[in-house]
Amino acid sequence: MLSLLLMASMAAAPQLPEAAWRSGLDWQGVHVSMQRQTGGAYLLQWPSGQRVIPAPPLEAATGSVLFDGLYAMAQDDLRHDSVEAIRDGAFDHGQPIPCLCFETGEKWHYVWTRDLSYAVDLGLWRFDPARSRNGLQFKLSEVRVPSAPQGLYVMQDTGSGGSWPVSTDRIVWFLGARHLLDDAGFAARVRQALDDTLAQDRQYAFDPAFGLYRGETSFLDWREQTYPAWTADNVRFIAQSFALSTNVLYVEALQLAARLADQRGDPHAAGYRAQALALKASINAHFWRADRGLYMSYLGGDGLPVEAYDLLGLSLAISSGVAGPERARQALTNYPTWPSGSPVIWPERADQPIYHNRAIWPFVSAYALRAARAVDDPARIAHEIRSVIRGAALAGSNMENYELLTEGVHVDDGPLSGPVVNSPRQLWSVAGFLDVAIEGVFGLTDDGRVEPKLPVSLVPMLFGDADHIDLAVQDRRITLRRPSTLEGNLLVAASTRQEGRDTVVTLKAIEVPEQPLRTHAPLYAPPTPAAPTVESEGDHWRVHSPGKGVLYVNGRRHGAIDGSATLARTAALQCLRVTHIDAHGIESLPSPEVCPGDRVHVAGAWPRHWTAPSNGRYRAMLDYANPHGPINTGITAAVKWLVVDCGDGSVQRLPLVMPHSDGRQHSTWADFSAKAGAGCRFSLEDGFNMSYLRHNVHYTGGAGGDGGPLNEADVGDLLIAPL
Structure with missing residues (x-):
């Protein structure tokens, strides 16, 4: 069924003129329409329902009423997410907690560190800085144990194996907080929390042998979806491992610490800067897989390379500058796409339901769009913009996630059906759409510059017959003027002028190197094998594992294994794992380890x-x-x-x-x-x-x-x- 679905999905992804997306779109037999109504409201309609979107505080005026209406819908979703109290069944027995904050979504009425931090970084700081600060401050805490080291720390939310330091991506908090330092009181707390949290994580999570921080992948926290299924019952492997996304977040935090220390003449600035540079080098030394041209999503604690890749970690590595220009372009080109968008992990797991597995997450697509802008990749820019627009239009809200092949909010596939959990107006998805509009289409960067990088392929949709398009954001308006000719594949600024609060950019078309999207990657990884069996043969170990694969010893590739392999026995610790390799050359996730010999x-x-x-x-x-x-x-x-x-x-x-x-x-x-x-x-x-x-x-x-x-x-x- 899945093979047929995939074939149908590929066939149903027509290269229609983008003009078809002006007042609606068609996708796999579903038609969605958007109409502008009297008074500035919009009406979004699809076969099973409709949504009236009130006139937005900030308007878009493009050649696509679909785009304009969805920009309004994102603002309306954000209005519903703006609350005066939050609640969750695991806190205060589910009673409301006063907080002028953003809640996480229609189904999630609390504030979580990673959700809020990514959402603020994707632009919520522009729309409501007060709520953004309040929510972030809610995730800071002092210590209640008198005998423990005191300080101000970012909270790692409840999670795998009892939270931190199994998971360490609380460091993402600073990705959001860095945009809100104009408030002196908040900035002082950011500096203290940054110093204290980095010092604590350096003690407990940093491995000097690898030069990396341990801990789970950021946001991909449903273990069996992305790690080997055997980690469902034992997360030690995750606690010992290293994740690309989380380590890139540490680079960002260390760079922020260096900048803030410089500003106040703190001599620790040089130390932070040196740590950031060393960590960047370690990431490139250990996570880069040259034979795939990709950064691996995570490594075992002994450096075990794992055939697993994730779009968020990759995108953060590119947009942060951790990946150099050549690797950045190569990795983005090699990360697979499907007609509906880019999966958050690859390869997928055939034995897991749809959630992180076989799924598109709009906030991750927004980060992928940032990465595509960083390397001037018109095809990928257009692909991510289309994906985010299509998902929001089909669902009538900015959903948490979508199934990969259909971009549906639910697909029936027996016990693998999903997405297992999904929510309208999910906060980081709302922020993702806003970022796609503000930076992805109109080019407004975090530092206030307007640097559009708009694929020429999107001109028919976004401009239509008009010579300019406009977007209101905060207290300014951005106008993009269409060039007289479109000889090229990417529109960039030819000239920029300021007219009061309006920034007017005249565009020009340029030709940049463009790699085709990778559209024919295998969908699934092979199944994860059971632990190998090992027997002693004199001064050797005989290792048995059915099928063809790779034998790893202490995290290093020992060689191929086809049913069995021989390994010289030593007095030192020898921990063995195996993987399977399929007909496409894709490697499975690793087996549990076996450590024969004496301890x-x-x-x-x-x-x-x-x-x-x-x-x-x-x-x-x-x-x-x-x-x-x-x-x-x-x-x-x-x-x-x-x-x-x-x-x-x-x-x-x-x-x-x-x-x-x-x-x-x-x-x-x-x-x-x-x-x-x-x-x-x-x-x-x-x-x-x-x-x-x-x-x-x-x-x-x-x-x-x-x-x-x-x-x-x-x-x-x-x-x-x-x-």
Whole structure:
């Protein structure tokens, strides 16, 4: 059925003249129309319903009443999202919490860090800076545990395995906050939260060996959708791993910290700048997959390369400048598209329902549009603009997400039906449409410059027979004047003049190199294999895994495996994973790992003692159980310091994370050094988790909230293995 759907989708994506999008559009047998009504209102109609859109505070006047009406609809959606109180069943027992804020959508009446931060960055700071600041400040908190380091921290929302530091994309908060620093009081809190949050994450989430920050992919937080399905029951792999999107967000935060420190003459500016440059280099060293011409979405904690890509991480890497010009253009060209738009992940998962999987998310499409503008890619610019316009028109609202092949808000596919969750007027989708209009079409950048990069292919739709188009935003109006000739593929500014509050840009057509969209990529990855079985054969391991694939040892590619493979046995730790490879050469997600061989199990009361058998590096982890919440949510991931004193005058402090678990499992690992014969003493000290934040006294959805902070696990053996 899916193959037929895909073929139908490809066939139903006609290259119609864009003039057909002036008063409506047709898509896969569905006709949508938009009419301008008396008094400036609009009427949007589709086969199953209609929506009357009131006259907007800020008008668009283009050759497309469809575009103008959808710009008005985004403002109306934003009006409905503007509230005086928020609520969620997991906070204050669902009672309203006063907050002059934006709620997250029709189905989501609360404020979440990542949703709001991306929405503010996509332009909500222009429309209502007060609500934007209020919502962001709602996600800051002091500490309620007197013995813990004090500070002002951004909150990581409830999430995988008990939240931070399994997930660390709370750092996205600064992406939104950077636009609102004209308020002195808010700016002071931003500086404090930035210094404190970066310092804390440097302690607990930064891996100096890789030069990267650990933690889950940003926004892609339904584990089985994007990570191997076996992480549904054990998120240690995610806590140990590195995500492209989250690391790019750290680059942005470090660069902001350097700028703010410069402004106040703070000598820490140089340190922040050096960290940002080093992190940028590490991202390019570790995430770039040359054989695909793409940045991988995430890596295993040992550097394991994973055949997984995501549009948000890629787009952020490009628009932030982390990706250099050549890689940026190459990666955007190699990321696949479908007629309806660009999927948020690729390749898709054949065994997962539609949500992040097999889906388009408009706010991510808006970031992809920014990336396309950064590399002057007319085909991709036009593709993302069409996708966002089409989705909003077909749904009659700015929905959270759409199914990939149909751009529908729901597709019946048995147990894989979806999107599983969807909401009208989803805040970051509303912001995404506004950004598509303001920056994507009219070229207004964050710093107030007007730099249009409009594909010539969109001129019939947007201009029609008119010689200019207009957009009102904030207290200014932007006018784009059509050039006399259209010999080229991209319209850019020929001249700009200011007429009072109006910015008038006369356009010119230029020819830029244009790569075709990648439209024939395989849809699905092959299934994830089970863990390999391993048996000892003298001084070798015999590794068995059905089918053709790749064997990885300690995160590095060992070689091909076709049913079985042989591996020389060593005294050092050898952890094995396998993948499958399909007929297209696409690699599956990795299997669970198997680590044959001996490890030292150190038991007893703390502190514990162990003697190093030889000079070298060792890996340590804990056997534990953390029953304080479900695997998919909560705020009580247990975080401890393993303090290692091997008598040489230096003490090594290793952060270990014990996410929520279903029974006993292993913590994240950390590495330490020891000399032969050294007697090492191990002790545990409290770390920090989100339950320590004062704000979470409002959390009533589980442990660690109104009942008091909780940072505990049932710790068993200490496991040590040589590296």
